[in-house]
Amino acid sequence: MQANRQRRWFWAPLWWAISLCGGLTALPAAAQVQSLLARGEATGLIIGLKDSPTEAVTAERAVGRERQQWESASFKGRERLRRLAKEAGLPQGVVGDAGNAQLLRFERPMRGDALANAVRRARLHPDVAWVEPDVLVPRLAVPNDPGFSLNPGGQWHLQAPGPGNLAALNLPDAWDITLGSASTVVAVVDSGIRFDHPDLPTLASGRMLPGRDMVSELAIANDGDGRDADPSDPGDGIDASDQAQLIFAGCNLMPSSWHGTFIAGQIGAQTNNAIGVAGLNWNTRILPVRVSGKCGARLSDLLDGVRWAAGLPVNGQPTNPNPARVINLSFGGDRTCASAPGYQSTIDAVTSAGALVVVAAGNTDRTLLRPADCRRVMAVASVRRDGLKAEYSSFGSNVALSAPGGAMPDNPADDDRLTLMLSHSDQGLMGPTAPTFEYKQGTSFAAPQAAGVASLMLSVNPFLNPRQLIDRMKAGARLHETVIGRPTCGTPGTGVCNCTATTCGAGMLDANTSAQLATGPAVVIKPLGTVEPGTVITLDGSSSVAIPGRSIVSYQWVQVGGPPVSITADRSAVAKATLVSEATYEFSLSIADNFGRRGEDSVVVVAAMPAPPARGGGGGSAGLLWGLGLWAWVLAMVLRQRRRQRLR
Missing domain, CATH: 2.60.40.10 (Immunoglobulins)
Known part of the structure; x- marks a missing residue:
C-alpha cells in the first residue's frame, strides 16, 4: 500500500451538529510514521506452471459453467503442484491458488538461504514457468513533511483549474454532464473500510456493497479470523507489542492508516448532503475488497482480491455478484512487473474480463515498479497544485497521466491544508474509535481521482472497455505545466520537477473533457x-x-x-x-x-504591457561578451558577402 503524509482531523463529540453547521474542528495530528520495507520473509511460493490449466479460463466471469471450468482447472493445478513440490524437494506445505497461479504455503515462514534454496529448486523443475516468494507487499516511502498548520483547507483538487490551482480536475463542469450512475461498480482493493462513517454511503442505500475480506493470515488480518464476508477495517497500526512478535519484527511503529476508507471517500462520498466532503461520483457503487492488514498485504491475498473484485472465480470464495468495472489498487512493490509474472497474469485476466485497473505510480521518486510498470494498467503519477510533479511521486514511460495527490508547500510556513488531500478517516491510532476526516498526500490518492473519472465516463457510456477509457482520458488531459528554474523530471531523486510526456504521462487529468469524450x-x-x-x-x-x-x-x-x-x-x-x-x-x-x-x-x-526592464548594473561581462559576439557576427557576414562578390 502506498504510504502517505497524513494528518488526522478529529471531530468534537457533537460530530453531527458541528458538521451540519459547517464547523470542522481540527486537533493535532498523529506523529509522522515511516514506511515499511520488504522484509524478505515468505510464507510460501507463488508458482506459475507451464501450460497452466487455469490460463484457458482466466478471462471468464465466475458464473455457471465458467465457474465449474475454473474450479476444475484450479483442482488440476493444485494436484500438479503437489507432485511438483515432492519431485523438486520443496518444503512441505498446503497447496492453493494465488491469482492466476498456484500457491505452496509453507508450514512455517522461511527467509535467507533456506528461502533462496526453495526458490532455486522450484525454478529448476521443468514444469515451472516462473516462481516468486509470497511476501508482504508493504506501503512505500513516506514523503518528507516539514510541518503543518491548523488552518482549514478544502477540496481544491475538484475545482475548475485556474491561476494558483492549475492541477484541479474540473469536476463542476463534468457534473453538468453526469453525476454518475449506480450501474457502475468501483472496487477499492485496499485495507477495508469503516462502514460507520456518516459521510460514506451505507449498505442500506445500495451504494456501498458488502464486499469481501481476502486477508488469509490471522495475525495480519487483526480481526480474529481469515477470509470472510466482512471487509471492515479493524486497524493496521503497529505498536511495540506487535514488534515483539516474529511476524512483525521488521515492521515500523505506525498508527492505523484507514487507507481504504480515505480512498472510498474520494471516489464515492455522499455528496450534496450538507456534511463532510464531496465524492467524484455521486451515485456509483463502492465495492470494498480487503486485502491488507498489519504490515501490508500478502501478495497472494492481493492477487486473489483483484480477481474477485472483477467477478473472476477464486478458489474457496463465493462468486462476486457485483463485478467491478473499475478497480483502484493503491499498492506498490519492490520489483518490476517483468520479474514477477504473477502480477501481470492477474492483470491480464481482469482486464480481459472488462475491468480497468487503476494503480498508483509509487512514492519513491524513482522509476516505476509493479504494478505501475505492468502492461494494461492505468498508472497515475501525482502532481502538486501548481502542476509540477510532487516531490515523492515515481515516474516513467508507463504512466498514463497525472492527477492531484497532495504535496507540502515549498514554504514550510504556508498552510499545507491548502495543498494536501482531504477525505474520510477514523480517530483511532490503533483500532477504530470515531469517524473523522484527514489530510494526506501520496500517489495512493492520485490514482482514485482517475478511477472516479473513469466511473463517470462509464455512467455516460457503459460500453467503453479499459483500453478506450485510458485512451480517452489521455486524449482529454491538459498539457503539463512548465516552470522556469525547475529541473525536468527523469532522474531519480530530483524531487519537484517539470513533467514530460515520458515521465508523467499524457498530461493532467481533466474530468470535464474526459466526460465529453465518453460519447462525443x-x-x-x-x-x-x-x-x-x-x-x-x-x-x-x-x-x-x-x-x-x-x-x-x-x-x-x-x-x-x-x-x-x-x-x-x-x-x-x-x-x-x-x-x-x-x-x-x-x-x-x-x-x-x-x-x-x-x-x-x-x-x-x-x-498587458510587460514590466519595464530593471535599471542599473548594465553591461558587465555578460553584456560585453554579447556585444562582442554581435559585432563578430556582423563582421563575418560582411566578409562572407565580399567572398561571394569575388566569386561572381
Whole structure:
C-alpha cells in the first residue's frame, strides 16, 4: 500500500451538529510514521506452471459453467503442484491458488538461504514457468513533511483549474454532464473500510456493497479470523507489542492508516448532503475488497482480491455478484512487473474480463515498479497544485497521466491544508474509535481521482472497455505545466520537477473533457497566457478530438469575455483575433461530430504591457561578451558577402 503524509482531523463529540453547521474542528495530528520495507520473509511460493490449466479460463466471469471450468482447472493445478513440490524437494506445505497461479504455503515462514534454496529448486523443475516468494507487499516511502498548520483547507483538487490551482480536475463542469450512475461498480482493493462513517454511503442505500475480506493470515488480518464476508477495517497500526512478535519484527511503529476508507471517500462520498466532503461520483457503487492488514498485504491475498473484485472465480470464495468495472489498487512493490509474472497474469485476466485497473505510480521518486510498470494498467503519477510533479511521486514511460495527490508547500510556513488531500478517516491510532476526516498526500490518492473519472465516463457510456477509457482520458488531459528554474523530471531523486510526456504521462487529468469524450468530441485549445496589447493571437483548437469512428465536422469560435474584437476564420479549427487594449479576454470553441455530439471549452488570454526592464548594473561581462559576439557576427557576414562578390 502506498504510504502517505497524513494528518488526522478529529471531530468534537457533537460530530453531527458541528458538521451540519459547517464547523470542522481540527486537533493535532498523529506523529509522522515511516514506511515499511520488504522484509524478505515468505510464507510460501507463488508458482506459475507451464501450460497452466487455469490460463484457458482466466478471462471468464465466475458464473455457471465458467465457474465449474475454473474450479476444475484450479483442482488440476493444485494436484500438479503437489507432485511438483515432492519431485523438486520443496518444503512441505498446503497447496492453493494465488491469482492466476498456484500457491505452496509453507508450514512455517522461511527467509535467507533456506528461502533462496526453495526458490532455486522450484525454478529448476521443468514444469515451472516462473516462481516468486509470497511476501508482504508493504506501503512505500513516506514523503518528507516539514510541518503543518491548523488552518482549514478544502477540496481544491475538484475545482475548475485556474491561476494558483492549475492541477484541479474540473469536476463542476463534468457534473453538468453526469453525476454518475449506480450501474457502475468501483472496487477499492485496499485495507477495508469503516462502514460507520456518516459521510460514506451505507449498505442500506445500495451504494456501498458488502464486499469481501481476502486477508488469509490471522495475525495480519487483526480481526480474529481469515477470509470472510466482512471487509471492515479493524486497524493496521503497529505498536511495540506487535514488534515483539516474529511476524512483525521488521515492521515500523505506525498508527492505523484507514487507507481504504480515505480512498472510498474520494471516489464515492455522499455528496450534496450538507456534511463532510464531496465524492467524484455521486451515485456509483463502492465495492470494498480487503486485502491488507498489519504490515501490508500478502501478495497472494492481493492477487486473489483483484480477481474477485472483477467477478473472476477464486478458489474457496463465493462468486462476486457485483463485478467491478473499475478497480483502484493503491499498492506498490519492490520489483518490476517483468520479474514477477504473477502480477501481470492477474492483470491480464481482469482486464480481459472488462475491468480497468487503476494503480498508483509509487512514492519513491524513482522509476516505476509493479504494478505501475505492468502492461494494461492505468498508472497515475501525482502532481502538486501548481502542476509540477510532487516531490515523492515515481515516474516513467508507463504512466498514463497525472492527477492531484497532495504535496507540502515549498514554504514550510504556508498552510499545507491548502495543498494536501482531504477525505474520510477514523480517530483511532490503533483500532477504530470515531469517524473523522484527514489530510494526506501520496500517489495512493492520485490514482482514485482517475478511477472516479473513469466511473463517470462509464455512467455516460457503459460500453467503453479499459483500453478506450485510458485512451480517452489521455486524449482529454491538459498539457503539463512548465516552470522556469525547475529541473525536468527523469532522474531519480530530483524531487519537484517539470513533467514530460515520458515521465508523467499524457498530461493532467481533466474530468470535464474526459466526460465529453465518453460519447462525443472533446475540445482541446492550446493555452495562450499573457500577450502585449495589439498582438494578433492564434486561437488553436486543432488538437480537439472525436471518439474513434467519428469525425469533427464543425467548429465555432465566439468571444465570451473582454472588450469586443473581431475573430477571423471563426468557423475553423484555427482562428485569429487582435487584442487591441489591455484587458482579460475569453474565447469559447464549440465543436460537433458527424453524429451531432457537441463539445465546448474556453481559453483565457490576458493583454498587458510587460514590466519595464530593471535599471542599473548594465553591461558587465555578460553584456560585453554579447556585444562582442554581435559585432563578430556582423563582421563575418560582411566578409562572407565580399567572398561571394569575388566569386561572381
